[in-house]
Amino acid sequence: ELRGADLPHRASDALIGVGLVLGFSALYLWLRPLGQAVAQTVGEQRVARALVEAYGTDSLSFFALRRDKSYLFSPSRHAFLAYRVVAGTALVSGDPVGDENEFDALLEELHRVARAHGWRVAVVGASAEQLERYRALGMRAIPIGEEAVLRPAEFSLEGRPIRKVRQSVSRLTKAGYRLRVVAAAAADPALRAELDAVSAAWRGKAPERGFSMAIDDLYVEGTVFAVAEDEAGRVDGFLHLAPSPAGGGWSLSTMRRRPQTPNGLTEFLIAETLAWGREQGVSEVSLNFCAFTDLLSRERAVTPLRRIGRRALLAADGVFQLERLYSFSRKFFPEWRTRYICVERLADLPAVGLAYLHVEQLLVPPGPWARKRGRSGTPATK
Numbered sequence: 593e594l595r596g597a598d599l600p601h602r603a604s605d606a607l608i609g610v611g612l613v614l615g616f617s618a619l620y621l622w623l624r625p626l627g628q629a630v631a632q633t634v635g636e637q638r639v640a641r642a643l644v645e646a647y648g649t650d651s652l653s654f655f656a657l658r659r660d661k662s663y664l665f666s667p668s669r670h671a672f673l674a675y676r677v678v679a680g681t682a683l684v685s686g687d688p689v690g691d692e693n694e695f696d697a698l699l700e701e702l703h704r705v706a707r708a709h710g711w712r713v714a715v716v717g718a719s720a721e722q723l724e725r726y727r728a729l730g731m732r733a734i735p736i737g738e739e740a741v742l743r744p745a746e747f748s749l750e751g752r753p754i755r756k757v758r759q760s761v762s763r764l765t766k767a768g769y770r771l772r773v774v775a776a777a778a779a780d781p782a783l784r785a786e787l788d789a790v791s792a793a794w795r796g797k798a799p800e801r802g803f804s805m806a807i808d809d810l811y812v813e814g815t816v817f818a819v820a821e822d823e824a825g826r827v828d829g830f831l832h833l834a835p836s837p838a839g840g841g842w843s844l845s846t847m848r849r850r851p852q853t854p855n856g857l858t859e860f861l862i863a864e865t866l867a868w869g870r871e872q873g874v875s876e877v878s879l880n881f882c883a884f885t886d887l888l889s890r891e892r893a894v895t896p897l898r899r900i901g902r903r904a905l906l907a908a909d910g911v912f913q914l915e916r917l918y919s920f921s922r923k924f925f926p927e928w929r930t931r932y933i934c935v936e937r938l939a940d941l942p943a944v945g946l947a948y949l950h951v952e953q954l955l956v957p958p959g960p961w962a963r964k965r966g967r968s969g970t971p972a973t974k
């Protein structure tokens with residue numbers, strides 16, 4: 593039974609709940625109709641794939657081949673960039689790929705097309721090496737986080753600081769787990785069924801995620817699986833790796849396991865994959881992208897504003913899991929590579945941020961509006 597004094601509080605709670613639902617629905621409806629349809633011809637896909645294979649040295653190059661991106665080519669078709677338009681914002685996914693001599697003209701053409709359509713432009717996941725090109729166009733570069741990069745030739749499980757990873761690897765090895773690396777194109781129907789089962793069990797009802805740092809097809813040619821099998825041969829977890837063909841490295845696209853597997857299986861997968869990479873002469877493995885590391889790092893959150901930002905991110909960690917990903921990645925003592933978002937005006941940041949959350953599927957409408965799940969994907973932070 594409700595007392596009279598409780599009614600205002602209950603009514604206030606109800607109004608807040610209704611307001612949140614209506615606000616979320618309005619935000620989704622605001623984003624949805626302004627999205628530009630994605631169109632890729634077979635010919636464009638072939639040209640883009642050839643350019644990635646010939647020039648793709650960056651750890652994000654392969655992810656330009658996702659099917660939810662449009663392509664803009666230089667006149668000679670020796671360079672291209674991948675983008676998607678959401679809510680009047682053209683989000684460019686990483687740096688252009690191809691002959692660097694054509695990058696400046698390609699970016700100028702992007703701005704011309706954007707002005708003709710009334711779009712704002714943002715580059716997500718830009719590398720430090722290309723910042724001067726964006727600045728020459730009047731764009732502002734803002735650090736959005738750091739990419740954790742591991743070098744197989746230098747990685748070691750020796751020493752006290754990495755003992756927890758070493759203990760996990762030892763425990764899983766003693767339990768009978770082993771690693772098998774399989775090219776995605778060579779995965780037979782039985783293995784595909786197991787991989788799909790692991791993926792479905794791990795994701796549950798979560799939407800497919802990824803835009804700039806994941807590939808949207810588990811079985812696309814050129815990718816590989818690093819599979820963890822138990823002593824009975826059952827697949828209990830896997831890493832899905834995309835190549836940087838011209839750079840000799842690999843980028844983690846998807847990391848999944850069965851929910852009931854022993855603790856430390858992911859650490860086992862990563863350490864054993866690095867051992868495989870060392871044998872294969874792999875130059876680097878891009879492990880994860882960790883957003884807002886300047887705020888998440890206790891050592892770097894030294895100003896009052898940064899401390900407030902850190903508390904806010906920790907409070908939202910149940911949804912975005914940024915701090916968990918950052919803590920997990922630090923276990924391996926990676927090299928940290930800064931990534932940037934480049935915008936035309938600082939005032940564009942709120943709209944660009946919403947559009948980016950939308951394409952990464954971190955801003956997903958509830959209930960009947962939710963997108964149907966596919967069969968691959970990874971968190972926005974890769």
